């Protein structure tokens with residue numbers, strides 16, 4: 001399926017969105033709350049129109065589109081207030097043999113919006129976040145399992161560099177480089193949460209780590225920050241209270257990933273705070289902090305670090321209770337010098353080697369504690 005044109009017109013009362021397709025698409029749509037969104041599900045679609053065409057206007061404040069999963073794509077239209085679809089129809093452009101999807105979106109009241117959300121039929125198969133808690137595997141094999149998590153992907157591109165680099169591409173490239181470097185180490189098994197350009201929800205990423213009985217999880221990012229002079233690597237661990245304002249902002253941004261992709265977070269519960277889990281969490285926290293320190297000391301003097309490079313905040317991807325987890329911002333795409341480094345495969349290789357060294361040291365220390 002190819003979508004080759006996108007048009008949006010209208011005002012704060014009524015907005016029309018038209019998407020042109022080469023073939024006739026099967027589609028479905030639904031509404032989601034907090035924030036108000038209209039989500040259109042499509043079969044596997046390549047969006048070839050220019051990003052400039054899909055600029056928000058009228059009722060729509062944000063537009064995202066892209067891959068969700070193999071065979072599925074999605075358009076997410078975010079609105080500033082409650083909206084409804086007055087029309088959602090496919091029609092054929094007879095002269096060209098192409099098809100257009102027309103969405104007429106109108107402002108509505110909160111009451112009507114909630115009623116529509118409640119009444120809608122939504123085939124949730126594969127679209128709702130996977131909240132099943134995986135049964136953690138016993139670490140009964142001798143392999144040391146590292147789960148690498150390239151941030152973002154598919155419909156969620158992450159940050160965009162000033163020269164157009166997409167975070168989701170960098171994190172994937174780096175994830176693959178790090179995987180090959182780590183696989184050189186005897187006894188280490190590496191699992192990537194994604195090895196292509198697809199969307200994976202944050203709970204799914206956590207589940208992949210748990211299901212694989214991960215000994216650690218490293219989530220890889222290269223975000224942007226509003227202060228463009230900020231540059232260098234940062235290593236984050238999980239905490240309820242953010243260590244500082246910047247970390248709070250970064251976590252809020254990362255945690256929006258699922259919203260951007262049109263997932264509903266309402267039914268996601270925080271893990272029950274029973275005492276056993278609390279104890280596991282406390283132990284996991286200590287290991288996570290150790291790992292963060294090893295990474296920083298491996299980086300120190302070789303690659304640039306921001307001031308106070310170990311920070312913490314409430315990143316959802318770091319919430320596996322029994323898997324020591326860190327999130328590494330390798331640099332900031334909002335900084336032109338960092339963008340240059342991040343896009344350099346040589347730099348990525350060197351950085352991967354430093355991470356491998358850190359993981360090795362961490363693993364040796366853990367080994368000497370438990371033996």
Ligand SMILES: [Zn+2]
Nearest residue numbers: 151158221223
């Ligand atoms: Zn990111």
